[in-house]
């Protein structure tokens with residue numbers, strides 16, 4: 112069979128997008144790997160199928176029923192797959208590119224002020240477009256799997272990257288998908304890091320994890336002149352992919368970890384910034400803590416080209 116696809120990216124985390132508006136495309140792991148293959152296929156970090164949430168529910172995914180029960184307006188579902196063919200619960204850069212894709216299909220008018228409400232395996236997500244063209248995603252709830260003890264200790268895992276003579280402390284952060292965040296002291300160490308193999312994480316996360324290596328860069332005056340914002344730089348080794356140029360859920364995890372560490376050592380934790388700019392090799396995104404325990408991710412999304420491919 113031949114499929115039409117669109118290629119897009121968010122801060123160079125790239126995706127092949129398929130408009131399966133009838134919900135009848137059988138996206139097997141083999142097909143995902145073929146589409147994502149940078150030699151024999153289109154090439155991408157992940158594959159995103161836009162499908163009716165009702166069709167995903169019909170196909171037996173209970174989360175789609177939960178999405179529709181919670182938010183009947185979430186008629187479209189982001190079926191995200193990693194390049195290795197595995198399924199992941201969420202993709203933050205992917206949601207922004209999904210929104211741009213939905214716009215291109217005429218399914219939503221974000222420029223006209225509409226909000227896109229969509230389903231994912233990580234629950235309902237909401238996307239609006241900012242005046243400057245960035246897509247802002249309410250990523251929903253986040254949590255530390257290690258709870259208050261992990262927050263106080265600043266770590267609940269030991270992580271060892273290639274070339275390290277000893278493990279370093281890591282903090283697990285859940286964004287619907289799993290993350291383990293490790294602080295480094297210097298930007299040159301981050302730049303020199305060998306991420307050609309997955310860092311070893313102990314205890315071994317039962318469903319794997321995305322590993323973010325971060326360098327906190329301190330605080331700076333907010334653009335509106337009110338208070339300060341935080342800044343950090345990160346690289347990431349993604350579950351099911353390898354090192355990518357950016358990771359949206361990872362940027363959220365990194366900002367939440369750095370804020371947790373800063374708050375643990377602060378005289379006034381409430382004074383720690385709630386907005387963070389995250390520098391990734393593919394660009395920059397913004398992470399903002401929202402009321403109610405939600406976190407927002409904002410950044411660019413671009414559609415690059417479309418084509419056809421035999422599957």
Ligand SMILES: N[C@H](CCC[C@H](N)C(=O)O)C(=O)O
Nearest residue numbers: 199202203204288350359360
């Ligand atoms: N590799 C991730 C999914 C993609 C996440 C990333 N591309 C993002 O933008 O959040 C996982 O297996 O959980």
